[in-house]
Amino acid sequence: MVQADAPRMTVEEFQALFERCSNWGRWGPDDERGTLNLITPEQTKRAAALVREGVTVSCAWPLNTEVDVENRMPATHLMLRAGDVVAEVETSSTADYLALAPHGQAHSHLDALCHVAWKGKIYNNRPVSVVTSMGALKNAITIGQNGIVTRGVLLDIPALNNVEWLEPGTPILPENLEAAESAEGLRVGEGDVLLVRTGRHRRRQEHGPWNASELLAGLHYTCAPWLRERGVALLGCDGVSDYRPHNVEGVRLPIHTLTLAAMGMQLLDNQNLEELAQACASRRRWEFLLTIAPLRLEKGTGCAVNPIAVF
Amino acid sequence: MVQADAPRMTVEEFQALFERCSNWGRWGPDDERGTLNLITPEQTKRAAALVREGVTVSCAWPLNTEVDVENRMPATHLMLRAGDVVAEVETSSTADYLALAPHGQAHSHLDALCHVAWKGKIYNNRPVSVVTSMGALKNAITIGQNGIVTRGVLLDIPALNNVEWLEPGTPILPENLEAAESAEGLRVGEGDVLLVRTGRHRRRQEHGPWNASELLAGLHYTCAPWLRERGVALLGCDGVSDYRPHNVEGVRLPIHTLTLAAMGMQLLDNQNLEELAQACASRRRWEFLLTIAPLRLEKGTGCAVNPIAVF
Amino acid sequence: MVQADAPRMTVEEFQALFERCSNWGRWGPDDERGTLNLITPEQTKRAAALVREGVTVSCAWPLNTEVDVENRMPATHLMLRAGDVVAEVETSSTADYLALAPHGQAHSHLDALCHVAWKGKIYNNRPVSVVTSMGALKNAITIGQNGIVTRGVLLDIPALNNVEWLEPGTPILPENLEAAESAEGLRVGEGDVLLVRTGRHRRRQEHGPWNASELLAGLHYTCAPWLRERGVALLGCDGVSDYRPHNVEGVRLPIHTLTLAAMGMQLLDNQNLEELAQACASRRRWEFLLTIAPLRLEKGTGCAVNPIAVF
């Protein structure tokens, strides 16, 4: 799609793109909700009306407790009490413990707006120093604590070309997004959660895991203005939305930076879009009610979530 | 409500009640879903039709990281990287870590069917030894991994008597549940998530925390057959559904035992029903779409959740 | 001992005291070892010669996993695999997991020199910002990673007056330290680890735990110049060395500040000095070989330790 020898974008050019995409001040100087502001009760109500069958599909993977090349910070799941502990009464109970660093390539999670800074600033012109060693004083994961309930749209990019996955490293362009819209007969609009499938996990299923921090399909930075124009409320991907390696100087993750920091748009990383893609394809319908319910983790920078699509 | 000098129930009597409530074998010998089987796609679809305004309300409390008399296993929320870490590129990212033992009186959580055993058995006649020190091989939290999306009904018991809360120790009887149904103009039915408000947190707000493991309002054990008869799919409470102290010998938590172990009905403990109660009262409508999305924690005995009500 | 109505020390007076005690620059501008420099091989060799019987005594308490009024951050000890997990071979193995925030009133631990700052500076004039959210880049616990092996001296203050403990809130003055020296027939000297017993845990044993962050016996700030003059290498206490409440304005813990930040002297907090005091008294000998072996936790601010006295 994008040529490998495309000219590199300079930091100055990226800065201009950042400013073009910026929503700083758009909802006032105190705003912390960013593009969640685009999900109005009316949007939520219309999304609920998409439920025709009552079938639910998870967009998360099981929490991964095993190290592999993708999972350098595995979840820790341990028991406090198992069935071997004899109770002093007829009833006994078991209990467990979970520890998780959600931002990792193997965990399905939601990024808060404090997760990425650009030139020392996070969304809405706040210094990154508000993200202290005791937690984020601003732009925390709690902006979605009453639930994110709106229309979800899946754009299945590999399906466009009848392939099972995009090769790692492939950038997705706005024209690819629009081609998927056409193929699916819908248009991404204001207040939507946009889920973009690259087929990453189909490939993983076939060829095993690889180091996704080096090589991954995802959105080219030119998609950022497109996302803003369409009024997308939240972006999700089976990868991390960004493609790698990319050709922007001095920026680790261009899409992360343009969404989280410039637009105030949260990201769903490492989603499970396989069952969802099948559910959509079999119905020839790529829109659904989507509910995301991050834990109420005050000052949190992210959270493992299990987004549920309802058809 | 129940007299303090009511005769104690013996273990034998409780055993008979257990058998009367039992759903073991009802959905086959291999069933692990229990009363989630009562939530059909039709139920989910009809629940979605309850959305009239698109307003969402969380039923969880913020994760509690501070020790108090109720919170003996506080959540641990720590930063992996805060805003003080200078990036080698223009973008920098922050990240955090969360550790949690969800079964505690201060955490809003969902209990899996493996959480409580009666006479060495968990739901559907499985030995509690299937809950190993490496996790629950059966009846784990994953039975709800595609989301629990159905009608939620709030029965606000203190509102019946125009009080702000039930005094700790008060048992709720089936007749109280039915009085609330009448007052609210609805009937709890098959596939519903029933949320019962005792006003615990209003009292806490007024008088501070107390040791809820000793003194708590909740459902009397005679409510168990009622729950089964109505076809409730899942029970939630601002307490832990049980009242304390109770008058059943040799049983730690009668309602926990009758729901989780006998009926195969999961429980939502320590829910935040304050905003929900206000949302219901102001609309004079105590039913809503409810979505619960436990993390996909394989072999888990429970999970912190953030149930979202949609009006 | 010190009168309750003693005039409060002002911040300015404390600053002067801080400067008087300061070892900044004493071992060069790059030094991170502070008063560990006073433990020479010769000191270590002479300390080994104190071993006459080969009897060893721990100066730590068991790691405390239960919440109480003193223990707001309990240790987490969980199993990865217990004996219920059947092996596929004749041998099977069990394993566990420990999580700990060592700085707490219930854990026997060693404080690193980065643990306390005064006016934004830690030992040897370093800005506290070197203690980043990813760990301490300077003055970390690793300065003792090859072991701290030297003479230990116990000054048993309650024994002076034939009481079992000092009442919480009691300050210990230099004259009390010297009276204990006389009574025990020794003199604290260069390179020693000085352990000061207040009898805190005898009182706890008798009356139960209390909130030691508000009320605790310990050293008066006038002991700081005394410690420096004697060349103490490391200070330990069954409390936290400081007494509370104290009468210095604007300073949370005067002794912590004067030792860690000014002198570069590490602290052992919450030590178990009960068995040690008995071992000393029964031998009429309050000096011994002491070994402290902090885990090699790079960038760590402290570490649970189990100091071992050898008689």
Next chain:
Amino acid sequence: MVQADAPRMTVEEFQALFERCSNWGRWGPDDERGTLNLITPEQTKRAAALVREGVTVSCAWPLNTEVDVENRMPATHLMLRAGDVVAEVETSSTADYLALAPHGQAHSHLDALCHVAWKGKIYNNRPVSVVTSMGALKNAITIGQNGIVTRGVLLDIPALNNVEWLEPGTPILPENLEAAESAEGLRVGEGDVLLVRTGRHRRRQEHGPWNASELLAGLHYTCAPWLRERGVALLGCDGVSDYRPHNVEGVRLPIHTLTLAAMGMQLLDNQNLEELAQACASRRRWEFLLTIAPLRLEKGTGCAVNPIAVF
């Protein structure tokens, strides 16, 4: 050394070897200390007399927080408060948090006697079920809580042949141990901690980490009776004492099984013997005072430790 095509040992033959090495009952039916019983005060006293210079050397590696092929359960080191948190007073403090599963190929740790079972039994004929999901009720790490202070002896096997390391997979035989004794001019005896160097980390330094759970140099099972005969109190290695792959059927780790389960001899795994080997070689002296101070972790199966050698 041992031929690759040596005949495999059967489970029955191993059982006979196990019985030959067994110390079950040797110190009574209630004993939990195993070969620590061999460290008498006299041994400790004589070991202290080995200190001639007062030079200390750590036998541990830094705690490893990064995943690699050897480190599948990295330590978690996080900050509770860093230097970015402004205090309300002139003093501020920083603090951290450490979580660790000590039994792993990358962590220097001490194995408790409950760590390995043979045919369902741990040391002294106890059923492995005493190691519950809430911790080990017997044979826990606390047997060494007053410190393990005795003579340490390093047998440097690669030095025998003037090589830097033994190739992974190489078994060490009793004759190799004795050859090292001769070369070093000493004899391993009762109450000693025996440290065996294979050069694993020199190789790692040169060639990078490899999967040590598959390929590792270590002691052949014929060393077990030798260890027992000599009265070794504790065995340590820069590997895990066992070599891999080995040729005993149905046994995961023969040396682990024969020491921990049969003899009641604790193991030090993954020690740092590089500085120690240099310290010994430069002095032409391979004996020293060794102190090991496991944290007082009640019911623990093991503990990260930092053994300190004193010359």
